[in-house]
Amino acid sequence: MSSLPWQEVPLSWYLLLSAVLFSLGIVGFLIKRNLITVFMSIELMLNGVNLSFVTFAHQWHAVKGQIFVFFVMMVAAAEAAVGLAIIIAIFRVRATLAVDRIDLMKL
Amino acid sequence: MHLILFVVFAGFCLAGAINLLLQSHPINSALSLIVVMTSLAVLYLLLGAEFLAAAQVIVYAGAIMVLFTFVVMLLNASREERTLGSRAAGKIGFPAVVAILGVLATIILHTQDLGTARIGEGLTNVKGSTNIEELSGVLFSKLLLPFEVTSVLILIAILGAVALARHGHGETEEREERTAGK
Numbered sequence: 001m002s003s004l005p006w007q008e009v010p011l012s013w014y015l016l017l018s019a020v021l022f023s024l025g026i027v028g029f030l031i032k033r034n035l036i037t038v039f040m041s042i043e044l045m046l047n048g049v050n051l052s053f054v055t056f057a058h059q060w061h062a063v064k065g066q067i068f069v070f071f072v073m074m075v076a077a078a079e080a081a082v083g084l085a086i087i088i089a090i091f092r093v094r095a096t097l098a099v100d101r102i103d104l105m106k107l
Numbered sequence: 108m109h110l111i112l113f114v115v116f117a118g119f120c121l122a123g124a125i126n127l128l129l130q131s132h133p134i135n136s137a138l139s140l141i142v143v144m145t146s147l148a149v150l151y152l153l154l155g156a157e158f159l160a161a162a163q164v165i166v167y168a169g170a171i172m173v174l175f176t177f178v179v180m181l182l183n184a185s186r187e188e189r190t191l192g193s194r195a196a197g198k199i200g201f202p203a204v205v206a207i208l209g210v211l212a213t214i215i216l217h218t219q220d221l222g223t224a225r226i227g228e229g230l231t232n233v234k235g236s237t238n239i240e241e242l243s244g245v246l247f248s249k250l251l252l253p254f255e256v257t258s259v260l261i262l263i264a265i266l267g268a269v270a271l272a273r274h275g276h277g278e279t280e281e282r283e284e285r286t287a288g289k
Contacts, residue, residue: 078264
């Protein structure tokens with residue numbers, strides 16, 4: 001019944017997808033020069049890790065992985081609210097969003 | 108069916124993530140991130156995580172991305188300019204990222220006893236229990252204290268966001284008001 005090859009997907013594909021999403025997040029974090037886009041790349045990394053949590057919850061038939069994703073989502077929501085408020089405060093003082101020009105703490 | 112859905116939505120995911128990197132305007136990046144998050148919700152559904160799929164759409168694609176697009180429009184963010192810093196970061200960063208991805212991929216591909224996912228396969232395969240029942244059973248008994256602590260965390264985050272984004276930074280603003288009053 002379920003032995004047809006196109007009815008099932010190996011879990012390693014899901015894990016590979018999550019690894020690729022995480023790496024793309026790192027790339028975005030490094031090459032983007034807009035403060036908001038850098039922040040979005042962090043969200044992309046969080047999502048990639050969440051996918052691997054859900055995959056392993058499926059693999060072990062345990063709820064712990066999904067509960068961990070739930071808590072990550074809550075913390076990400078709090079982080080986004082505070083982070084964007086900080087971005088607004090920075091923009092009000094420096095009037096720019098380019099990370100190269102926000103270099104007060106650079107040696 | 109599962110394979111088709113996986114390929115289609117994994118493709119959407121990757122296309123959105125790559126588009127996020129290629130676009131130079133933040134609003135385009137934000138919209139492609141919404142595509143990534145919505146297709147991830149479908150993938151959660153395929154893995155038997157119904158509650159998380161709904162939460163992904165509501166919290167991530169809904170609340171967080173609305174906040175992002177709102178801030179992009181509020182600050183009137185313009186196109187980013189490529190600078191020397193981004194090229195240097197690319198030169199050092201890309202080999203490092205490729206190395207990280209290579210290590211992760213080899214570990215994943217050499218893991219032997221990973222299973223497969225089928226449509227309609229629940230989380231714990233107990234008859235008559237749904238995903239939400241299983242999650243809430245643990246969340247409201249064993250993990251009640253962490254769950255309540257997260258609500259306090261959200262409350263503190265809201266207060267912090269309001270305090271940070273409030274107009275002016277306290278002192279200077281009040282001084283201006285006082286001088287204007289005089």
